[in-house]
Amino acid sequence: MAKFDLKGLLNDRSVPDRQQDQKIVYRNPKDLIPSEENFYNTEKLERLKQSIKLLGILQPLLIENRDGKDYVIAGHCRRKCCIDLLNEGNDKFSRVPCVYKTSSELEEDAGQEDDIVRQIMIIQANCYRDKSDWEKMTETLKMENLVKELREKAPMEGKTRDILKDLIGTSSGQLGRYHAISTNLCEQLMSEFEEDRIKISVAYEISKLNKEYQKQACELYEEAGILTLDDIKGLYRQQEAEKGIPGQMTIETATGQNRPPEDDTEIPAETQIERFYESTNKNMKNYIIQEDKNMTIFMLSNLYGTARVRNGHLNYQGTTAGITFNPGRVFEHELSWQSLAKILIGKYGHKKPIKMVSVDIPEKPKKKDNEVSGPAKCITGKSKSGICGAAAYCDTEYNCCAQCPDDCNSRCGWLEERCQPAAEIPDEKQPDFVEEIADHPGEAAALPVMKNNDQRKEWLRNYKLWGLWYEDKNIGVKYYKYDFENGACLIAEEYILPGTEWMPEHETAFLHLVGGPEPECKGGIPKWTYHARYYKFPNSETELVEFLKELQK
Structure with missing residues (x-):
């Protein structure tokens, strides 16, 4: 069987559009049989009855002839209002305008599934009326089941949730709430919801409660005659507190009654300082790494000035003046914030690296006549490492600043008369590792x-x-x-x-x-x-x- 597009066929032509092409007939409302599939409320009709009494039937009823009898497809409320008016003596409502439902493309494509299609058409025909939350829920769940039934018997295009959204405007989230209410709401409160005495937001929150707490909700409703969201959320919090869900905060936890016992275990100050640094936030670490002493002191005193930690991992007490590790214990040790900042910066702050030989020189410049081969090497005998630090970072082609005629600021300043070519006078202080660097x-x-x-x-x-x-x-x-x-x-x-x-x-x-x-x-x-x-x-x-x-x- 070829696939057919249910939502396309239903939406191509609305009920009023189809009725314009049909001939209006007049029938006695008492002769019209209501459809058993109709679930919409037909009791609270006073306003509609008054409107019909003043203006008449503005839109014909949609009926269907089956076995020689006329069944109502759309217009159950109008039919009932006309019967009431007729019983009150208004004979002009003894005949009401109607149109017969014609065979739709949907029915032709669905084949023999007339009963399913008929129920879908009833829901679709009532899409323009005002409905209660219970009616909206019922029609959505009913339409979902009908679409699933039809899908089992005839291939269909599109997903079920997409068809529901396009036909009756129900989102996936709202569909989930309807399922929760329909499945979990107790019978007594479902009856109140059906009578529109409980709103859908309250009904959904009640559906989250177990049977015991829904029973308490019923008792509250009987006492007060109303249920509010705050009432139900209060019951839900009590329910969750009893479950003991990990991470769920109870009253005892919030007020500190369930706080774990403090651990006064003595921990070496050196170990605590390392752990203290690890526990600081990113900004604090940045100030320490950048060796910003003033900001480090300021942040320490502001963040930890009143801190008290005793958890077995850290054991310290902060004050406005400083910090005390293992307070009141044998190995108590007190530091001012200035001293702690100095220790942290000394341990974790960036150290200024020593000068060393450049390791990535793409090309070696041509040697000058007065240049000595080898790395930047002091030929004055003054450098303890044997390396000329000035020449290592200088752009000139000299290996030692003593060879350079320029009198720049970076020049070491040692006497040139003591400078000799390294090839002629070996430097006894020059270590062997200099030769190993290049290799x-x-x-x-x-x-x-x-x-x-x-x-x-x-x-x-x-x-x-x-x-x-x-x-x-x-x-x-x-x-x-x-x-x-x-x-x-x-x-x-x-x-x-x-x-x-x-x-x-x-x-x-x-x-x-x-x-x-x-x-x-x-x-x-x-x-x-x-x-x-x-x-x-x-x-x-x-x-x-x-x-x-x-x-x-």
């Missing part, structure tokens, strides 16, 4: 496939697996380098920070991304900071995560 390949294990940001962060934090590039024992710094296939390299600069009264000795590292392709911009902002040469300020972990994400697209 170190910076290669490590193949870059693993990383599927999420957590894996990328883990790879960055395990920089030691890249392999040691070189070590400057004079200043206690180790450098690790990873070379990427796109020409970029990532350098990890590792320091050993000495222990303090509050902090044990620990390692810290700063990552520098050098070279490679320039990043794409999003909203005018590059995804990471690009440096063609080594730059003294490190890249953030967030930037490097974006770089790795772009690398493995």
